[in-house]
Amino acid sequence: MSQCLNPDCLYENPQGTSFCQRCGNKIILDDRYLPIKFIGEGGFGRTFQAVDVKRLNTPCVIKQFLPQQAGSASLPKATELFQQEAQRLQELGKHPQIPDLLAFFSQDSRLYLIQEFIDGQNLLEELKTQGKFNESQIKIILTELLPILQFIHDNKVIHRDIKPENILRCKNGNLFLIDFGVSKETSSSIVTKIGTITGTPGYAPPEQFRGMVYPSSDLYSLAVTCVRLLTGHFQNADGSDPLFDTINMEWTWQKYLSLSQELTYVLETMLQDIPKKRYHSAQEVLAALNNPKIQKSVVIPPPQPSNSHKSFTEDLGNGVLLEMIAIPGGTFLMGSSKNEPKRYDSESPQHRITIQPFYMGKFTVTQAQWERVAKSPQVKDKLQPNPSSFSGKNRPVECVSWLDAQEFCARISKSTGKKYRLPSEAEWEYACRAGTTTPFYFGDNITTDLVNYDGNYPYNSGAKGKYRQQTTDVGIFPPNAFGLYDMHGNVWEWCEDDWQENYINAPTEASASINRSGSGNILRGGSWNNGARHCRSASRDSYARVNRSNYVGFRVVVSSST
Template identity: 45%
Template sequence: MLYCLNPACPKPQNPDDAKYCQNCGNYLLLDDRYKAIEIIGRGGFGRTYLAVDETKATKPYCVIKLLLPRQPNININPKAIELFRQEADRLDELGQHPQIPALLAHYESPTAQYLVQEFIDGINLEEDLKEGVFTEAEVRELLEDLLPVLSFIHSFQVIHRDIKPENILRPYANERYVLVDFGASKFATGTALARTATVIGSAGYVAPEQAMGRGEFSSDIYSLGVTCIHLLTGIHPFDLYSVSEDAWVWEQYLPKPVSIQLRRVLNKMLCKATSQRYRTAADVLQDLGRRTLSGNSKNSPDADQPWRLAQTLLGHNGGITAIAIHPAGQILASGSTDRTIKLWDLNHGKLLHTFAGRSLFSNLGHRDRISTLTFSPDGATLFSGSDDGTIKVWEMSTRNLINTLREPGWGISAIAITNDMKTLISGGGDGVIHLWNLDKQSLINSLAQHQDWISELIVSADGRTLISSSYDKKYFCGT
């Protein structure tokens, strides 16, 4: 059976050999290429179809998402079209992650918009749950697979807003879990986060602040936590929350006990108050015992397996003087004596972006070699230090320069950031350590400890201890 993609068609079903809809006359191939053969999802904002790419000999499957305007039978206005194109660009970037379906194409009509995405051959966790509840090991695997994905999308300032078992796929190829259906996702600029917006999400899984139209990054962490307790108990979230006690009671319904550690992690993910909930995916992984966001521990190389060269990245015109890996583990930042900073896609070995050095054509970049690079714990910001005596703050989602901090002393040689992202610590050639308020982007204190270049700065996970080392052959540990 073929389906008409005209949103106003009263009877979209058509026989397999039809070229035009028998009910409305609409041509049945989207862009003369994609043929919808089955409805696999529907909601208030559109429908999802399983489709076939007719232009390829193998006729591969793909997914068409038909997005409807909020008011039916009304043409889409130019502003909505512009926003759709921006969101398509964003989905194209997100689709570079191996655990997010790739965006293949996007199209517009006067009354609807269409996204064509990669088809993932697998089973969603709502269906998987019918075979039995998840074990603690399976839930840990799910968290270790998906938390790096959340960190990745949040680094692009995107909130998924609809995490639930139906939107998580377990591929039949035994690969990592895949997060799907970004139709409800929101680009979370500072302005957007401060503004009450349309309530989107699935009942039972949506965070309290998101239910009031004020979703934030930790809202996704809440929804993932709800998903986990649903999978552990096999009971819908509505029945795992006690209205009389105003508290989650999911532990009472566990068919098998789980460790104290996992209970504590899940309960913190489920906190109604955002001030008590995990702020970032990295924080959750740290409490789970994972040290990095680089990927799934089950795929880590064996300790006895020899290392091998995976790829070589070429692009700078000078020596490489600084590198940093994004918390999600998918992006590498490199700095050079050529004054540029480059972002690389580690999965495909391709260049994503170049922050140019200062020149006749741009006065935003550094004037001297890049000496140090570090990402913020949530991955939303890249900080670069240079021998020119400045620290530059780059927004990852827009690739724009946010601010320039000017070191009172010599060139920058080391940077560290506290996990709460409130304080940046820098050191340079004069041996002085500077503390910066990141919210106000201003200097708050200076510590004169060393007599030579500072070589390294490390902050403890709780942000209470700072360790510095220097070419003066000394190191200091302070609080």
């Protein structure tokens, strides 16, 4: 079908129609953009799904400027805001999670904006489909959105309308921030005064209705979005709000749910009425979310993943336990984007991978676990009970080869009846990212307070830190959103795959790539002996499967079907 753009018509014409059969209005825009479906309308106009006929019918979105208050004194301001949205998209569309601007023009005395089409659903639609979000899901949302907000604020733009409808999850699971129709460019100072009060009641912070906005104003709206997704409560038609006490002027969302101290502290800080009492940047929120030292000694309990299968603990005997975390299935983009700083060509091209649920070791295999299994009956090869250079029962075992790790898996599989194995490279990166798309699951950077690496070599102009020159006990640094520890740094981790130079012709499923054409196998995660660059989620290296080193260890996985 071809959708008529005449505001008084909107007739659905047969496919390929150039002029509306009802009103005669020209349908195709700029001789290339053909509207095919009416999506919706807001204060500034209407939105249509469309195709670009000059680019093999590539999907796109048409935004038609059609303000509800056309003819009033507010029309010049509305026109200015629509033009500003086009400018913002042109500036910010460089970010892979912000829709790109394809065109901006006037036709038949109306303004049109053409955007990249993102196939998916917004978080409000997702809430209606799946029900209330849990804590793990909210932490993943925060971890993915905060770097986007930091990018926006670094470009001196404030969104001013963060809400579930403006957060879109595409088919591969990545989140996009959309609708910059009321975004505002800041001056060189942090605060900016605006002439028109904008934003959505029930989400906008108090200062926004006084004509002032800060970067922390977006953080406030993001926190409101999170509590509404957690509780499922929104403003009523009469303006009353079950989550806000208008008498005492305070949020009451905590009475509807129970969260960890960690997330409660973060959301409460983001929701402070006075902007100076909030976090000052998205990066601060991300750090506080992952680092207990920043949260005034608030204890961080391990996040619980949202899964239909449950984590379990394997008793290896003599009081030695192996904790296995349930990792949910999903899809993700494997590898690094072309704009990720200090990336390697071996991390390209990015490709979509589908992951089935599985279990993964909460920690890398420790020396206590290794010693216990090494003393069990041999399957194929002998194992040295105490191979590590750095002694400590809770430190990761190291100086173990890929073949040693295979023997460990064979022995534990035989004794438990479950099929233990090394993770595939795709499983490892998926589990490490835990829903994030940034270089690290902590965000755009790391510090030696978060990860054990050589602090003399920070990432992307970051500050220098400690160089411990040895491994540390597992679990002393914050986990990712799946509850996995030390996926960055401490020791490199063996994967099942044989080394491939890049991802050209890579499979789209999570199984390991086995060719046995060489002697190298995949290592992931970086180590205490590497700079931060090597600790990124996408970083990969190879090592001869017979080699042993004091910076190489491993963790195990089990398929959910076993």
